[in-house]
Amino acid sequence: MNLIDFSTINNYIGGQWLAPSNGKYFDNINPATGQVIGQIASSDEADVQLAVAAAQAAFPMWSVTSAEDRFTILNRIATLIDENLEALAMAECIDNGKPLWLCKKVDIPRASSNFRFFATGIMHFSAESHCMEDKAINYTVRQPIGVVGCISPWNLPLYLFTWKIAPALAAGNCVIAKPSEVTPATAFLLTRICAEAGLPAGVLNILHGNGTDCGAAIVAHKDIKAISFTGSTRAGEHIAKTAAPMFKKLSLELGGKNPAIVFADCDWEKMIRTVVQSSFSNQGQICLCGSRVLVQDTIYEKFKLEFIERVKKLTVGNPLVETSKQGAVVSEMHFEKILNCIAIAKEEGGKILLGGNAVQLDGENKNGFFVAPTIIENLGPNCRTNMEEIFGPVVTLQSFSTEEEALALANASEYGLAATIWTQDISLANRMALKIKCGIIWINCWLLRDLRTPFGGMQNSGVGREGGWDALKFFTETKNVCIEI
Ligand code: NAD
Numbered sequence: 037m038n039l040i041d042f043s044t045i046n047n048y049i050g051g052q053w054l055a056p057s058n059g060k061y062f063d064n065i066n067p068a069t070g071q072v073i074g075q076i077a078s079s080d081e082a083d084v085q086l087a088v089a090a091a092q093a094a095f096p097m098w099s100v101t102s103a104e105d106r107f108t109i110l111n112r113i114a115t116l117i118d119e120n121l122e123a124l125a126m127a128e129c130i131d132n133g134k135p136l137w138l139c140k141k142v143d144i145p146r147a148s149s150n151f152r153f154f155a156t157g158i159m160h161f162s163a164e165s166h167c168m169e170d171k172a173i174n175y176t177v178r179q180p181i182g183v184v185g186c187i188s189p190w191n192l193p194l195y196l197f198t199w200k201i202a203p204a205l206a207a208g209n210c211v212i213a214k215p216s217e218v219t220p221a222t223a224f225l226l227t228r229i230c231a232e233a234g235l236p237a238g239v240l241n242i243l244h245g246n247g248t249d250c251g252a253a254i255v256a257h258k259d260i261k262a263i264s265f266t267g268s269t270r271a272g273e274h275i276a277k278t279a280a281p282m283f284k285k286l287s288l289e290l291g292g293k294n295p296a297i298v299f300a301d302c303d304w305e306k307m308i309r310t311v312v313q314s315s316f317s318n319q320g321q322i323c324l325c326g327s328r329v330l331v332q333d334t335i336y337e338k339f340k341l342e343f344i345e346r347v348k349k350l351t352v353g354n355p356l357v358e359t360s361k362q363g364a365v366v367s368e369m370h371f372e373k374i375l376n377c378i379a380i381a382k383e384e385g386g387k388i389l390l391g392g393n394a395v396q397l398d399g400e401n402k403n404g405f406f407v408a409p410t411i412i413e414n415l416g417p418n419c420r421t422n423m424e425e426i427f428g429p430v431v432t433l434q435s436f437s438t439e440e441e442a443l444a445l446a447n448a449s450e451y452g453l454a455a456t457i458w459t460q461d462i463s464l465a466n467r468m469a470l471k472i473k474c475g476i477i478w479i480n481c482w483l484l485r486d487l488r489t490p491f492g493g494m495q496n497s498g499v500g501r502e503g504g505w506d507a508l509k510f511f512t513e514t515k516n517v518c519i520e521i
Pocket of ligand 1: 196246251270271291323425
């Protein structure tokens with residue numbers, strides 16, 4: 037199996053690798069070098085039509101395949117991902133700019149876990165029955181929906197792509213999936229793995245292209261009955277406008293502006309180590325990163341000094357080199373956006389404590405898109421810097437004195453994805469957890485994930501929950517059958 041060559045990224049439709057109907061391609065760029073590394077199909081509505089026809093043809097067979105057979109195939113995909121970890125990690129690193137060690141440690145292992153988790157999950161999936169004493173028995177069934185659409189972003193390419201398609205396939209649906217046009221490589225390589233694992237033709241169809249031509253055509257297609265989307269709040273809004281009047285099932289995992297709340301009584305060493313990670317992992321390009329660090333006033337100065345010292349040690353460098361803690365940001369466009377956000381922060385009166393600039397590397401990385409980890413203070417909760425998602429290696433520090441103030445700052449956002457609370461006072465932590473308007477709360481930890489738990493945000497961070505039974509319920513239609521006794 038060739039998992040090295042992704043120089044021409046074509047669609048995978050009905051078990052075949054096809055050029056886009058319009059013959060158009062665009063450049064794939066390695067953000068760590070600025071070099072063109074290949075061509076990506078620029079698909080549109082015509083390709084979506086072909087994919088839907090292939091999926092519809094496969095559905096009658098796949099939807100009645102036994103759970104055990106689906107388990108076997110999805111588990112085989114997981115094993116093949118594990119066996120090809122090195123090649124997939126290299127592709128992810130080159131395509132995305134994130135450090136190779138991170139791809140090996142997090143991105144690719146999580147992709148195989150996603151398949152293994154939902155392969156096993158479908159073997160245990162069951163539905164309820166409700167007995168009306170001596171009158172009747174109701175039983176509930178959860179059946180595959182049909183053809184469903186999965187659209188994913190660039191920050192955790194294979195990780196988030198498989199987080200959607202694995203439950204969709206496990207539940208017996210046929211899938212039209214589109215990875216981000218910025219990072220399509222590993223989704224393309226996954227097609228070779230799926231074919232080798234024996235996934236029948238047409239069950240999974242992967243299209244490449246941008247959001248406006250390809251993504252929007254998936255959302256608008258009348259025969260695609262559910263859309264699972266992860267990406268920006270702006271695109272989520274467009275998708276909802278198209279899909280809602282067609283009564284499609286919708287799962288929207290959108291942006292965030294997450295608070296990391298540090299109380300004076302926290303476990304200092306664990307807190308400071310983890311807040312460095314929760315601020316800058318993956319160059320701050322994780323929807324769960326804490327970009328607003330809120331620190332109790334009695335420890336604010338101490339926190340600031342030690343935080344700066346530790347962040348200084350996050351070496352920005354060639355993502356292929358083991359010692360680089362920070363790689364490139366994902367694209368030139370995103371690089372410009374982050375630098376523009378830093379300029380806005382300065383205009384708003386923000387004081388740059390560290391970073392605030394692009395990093396120019398040497399040699400093959402001299403044209404890459406690198407940004408120094410940036411810490412900003414002196415900004416209030418209502419400025420653009422603290423309201424808008426930057427999605428890069430940029431955090432702000434704000435101080436608070438009381439629990440009420442911490443809560444008000446934490447909730448001073450239209451987003452509501454994740455929050456982290458650092459304190460040894462478990463009652464305080466629980467009071468905060470119940471009042472913070474976020475779908476995910478971590479107390480004295482960050483990014484500790486159990487795949488069974490409901491995952492998702494509230495407010496502008498989205499609608500619906502992924503993970504565990506929530507995902508399998510989303511990808512099935514629920515039907516109640518009532519039998520009079
Ligand atoms: P994006 O919204 O630009 O694109 C995401 C995907 O949607 C891509 O595949 C894109 O081609 C497609 N798309 C764009 N516009 C579309 C449209 N109108 N119709 C259909 N498809 C469309 O997001 P991005 O820049 O790739 O990713 C970064 C964003 O994703 C950030 O806002 C981040 O917070 C968010 N994100 C959220 C989560 C979460 O779980 N809540 C996880 C990761 C990333």
